[in-house]
Amino acid sequence: xxxxxxxxxxxxxxxxxxxxxxxxxxxxxxxxxxxxxxxxxxxxxxxxxxxxxxxxxxxxxxxxxxxxxxxxxxxxxxxxxxxxxxxxxxxxxxxxxxxxxxxxxxxxxxxxxxxxxxxxxxxxxxxxxxxxxxxxxxxxxxxxxxxxxxxxxxxxxxxxxxxxxxxxxxxxxxxxxxxxxxxxxxxxxxxxxxxxxxxxxxxxxxxxxxxxxxxxxxxxxxxxxxxxxxxxxxxxxxxxxxxxxxxxxxxxxxxxxxxxxxxxxxxxxxxxxxxxxxxxxxxxxxxxxxxxxxxxxxxxxxxxxxxxxxxxxxxxxxxxxxxxxxxxxxxxxxxxxxxxxxxxxxxxxxxxxxxxxxxxxxxxxxxxxxxxxxx
Numbered sequence: 191x192x193x194x195x196x197x198x199x200x201x202x203x204x205x206x207x208x209x210x211x212x213x214x215x216x217x218x219x220x221x222x223x224x225x226x227x228x229x230x231x232x233x234x235x236x237x238x239x240x241x242x243x244x245x246x247x248x249x250x251x252x253x254x255x256x257x258x259x260x261x262x263x264x265x266x267x268x269x270x271x272x273x274x275x276x277x278x279x280x281x282x283x284x285x286x287x288x289x290x291x292x293x294x295x296x297x298x299x300x301x302x303x304x305x306x307x308x309x310x311x312x313x314x315x316x317x318x319x320x321x322x323x324x325x326x327x328x329x330x331x332x333x334x335x336x337x338x339x340x341x342x343x344x345x346x347x348x349x350x351x352x353x354x355x356x357x358x359x360x361x362x363x364x365x366x367x368x369x370x371x372x373x374x375x376x377x378x379x380x381x382x383x384x385x386x387x388x389x390x391x392x393x394x395x396x397x398x399x400x401x402x403x404x405x406x407x408x409x410x411x412x413x414x415x416x417x418x419x420x421x422x423x424x425x426x427x428x429x430x431x432x433x434x435x436x437x438x439x440x441x442x443x444x445x446x447x448x449x450x451x452x453x454x455x456x457x458x459x460x461x462x463x464x465x466x467x468x469x470x471x472x473x474x475x476x477x478x479x480x481x482x483x484x485x486x487x488x489x490x491x492x493x494x495x496x497x498x499x500x501x502x503x504x505x506x507x508x509x510x511x512x513x514x515x516x517x518x519x520x521x522x523x524x525x526x527x528x529x530x531x532x533x534x535x536x537x538x539x540x541x542x543x544x545x546x547x548x549x550x551x552x553x554x555x556x557x558x559x560x561x562x563x564x565x
Contacts, residue, residue: 202273203496204424204489205266209506210499211484212262217513217542218535219256224314224521226531228252232389233466233473234380235450236363242459248528250459257466258484260323261477263506264395267327268334268402269409275338276410289335299328299507306511313518318385321376324510326390329376330399333392337400342407349400356394356468357450380467394468398478428486434479442472501547508549513542 222228228249230240242250275288303324311317337345359378361370370379375388405427412423442461445452448471453460464473488496502509516538524534556562 203493203500204485205269206500206503207488207496208262208481208485208499208503209266210501210503211488212259212481213502213506213509214499214539215256216259216510217517217539218252219259220514221517221520221531221535221538222252222256222528224517225524225534226526226528228528228531232380233464235360235465235468235470236368237381239451239454239465240463241454242463243455247459250463252528254462257473257477258481260390260395260466261398261469261474262481263323263327264330264398265402265405265478265481267331268399268404269406270402271331271334271338271399272403272406273410276407285339288338292331292335292338296328296331296334299324299331302507302511303328307514310511310514310518313515314521318387321386321388321390323390325376325388326392326395329392330395333396334399334403337403342404345400345407346404349397349404352393352397352400353469353471353474356397357447357470360450360468378468389467391468398469398474401478424486424489427482427489431479431482431486434475434482438472438475438479441475448472498543501543501550505546505550505553508553509542509546512545513538516541 219229230242230245230249230253231238233240240253271292274291278288278291303320303322307322307324308317308320311320311322337348340348356378361368361379368381369383370381372383372386372388375381375383375386376391378391378393380389380391381387405423408426409423441448442453442464450465450470454463462476464470464476466473469477488499517535520534520538526534553562
């Protein structure tokens with residue numbers, strides 16, 4: 191039986207499986223960082239930019255595949271928010287109760303950024319005050335409360351606008367270090383100011399969350415119409431992926447607006463080496479397009495193929511925090527090349543799978559209001 195034929199949670203298993211897939215590639219990125227030191231400079235809009243000249247292709251490919259993670263998380267978070275909201279409305283929750291749920295959950299993510307995530311990065315090197323993906327996700331979730339009641343057309347228009355105007359709002363890149371105010375860093379500009387490092391400011395990712403929210407609504411609408419298999423919803427993902435990747439090639443080839451940085455050379459590595467902080471339009475077209483294609487493929491696979499990935503995908507916060515400490519501790523014992531890092535990465539996944547399975551069973555056994563259901 192494929193996921194499209196399932197009568198139990200017919201449209202959620204592929205979402206969980208996709209989240210599990212991108213969690214796995216995210217773990218590769220962090221294993222690479224802790225164990226192999228294989229990451230070069232960050233793909234920032236200004237300052238240094240990674241150049242892979244003189245490095246073997248595996249160095250770039252290891253980084254490239256992991257770019258799927260952050261856009262996938264924000265997109266799936268938006269879809270999950272929409273599905274949760276529509277489900278709770280049917281159960282009689284008020285708009286205030288729904289809003290408070292997301293405000294609390296987003297606030298907890300930001301709190302755990304500093305209490306749990308930052309100490310894990312400290313296993314490698316002192317982090318200072320780091321605003322990472324949990325800050326970005328938490329901030330977007332809290333502001334996403336304002337999106338919940340927008341009509342679908344307005345929601346998608348606003349989300350698209352937020353994505354498109356990010357580059358227009360960036361200051362002109364200057365040579366050398368510029369100490370932009372911390373509030374501007376937290377809202378728009380990734381980078382360093384004094385002891386603070388912001389990699390996931392909220393505004394550039396709000397649009398990705400909004401697109402996911404729109405897709406979640408569409409998925410719910412298909413369910414309410416009782417369309418067999420949800421084929422239409424996943425066909426939309428397939429078409430969207432093809433369109434996004436086609437636009438990526440066109441915009442990247444032109445090298446103008448939407449790139450932030452044009453290709454720095456003629457090879458395929460330079461063509462695919464795009465700005466992630468903040469996400470350029472071409473970065474989102476490449477990564478979201480690939481995520482949507484993966485979602486369409488996963489929806490057509492047998493359920494048995496999806497469930498191992500869904501074990502990770504159903505407990506993303508638990509996996510995220512646990513894997514940082516696991517690979518951070520491994521990195522204190524093992525330091526090797528990128529090829530040598532891959533077996534250690536796989537060993538980490540083998541350790542994490544039963545832990546995530548057990549935590550998932552524990553989490554599902556809690557009452558809906560329990561704090562464990564938030565994590």
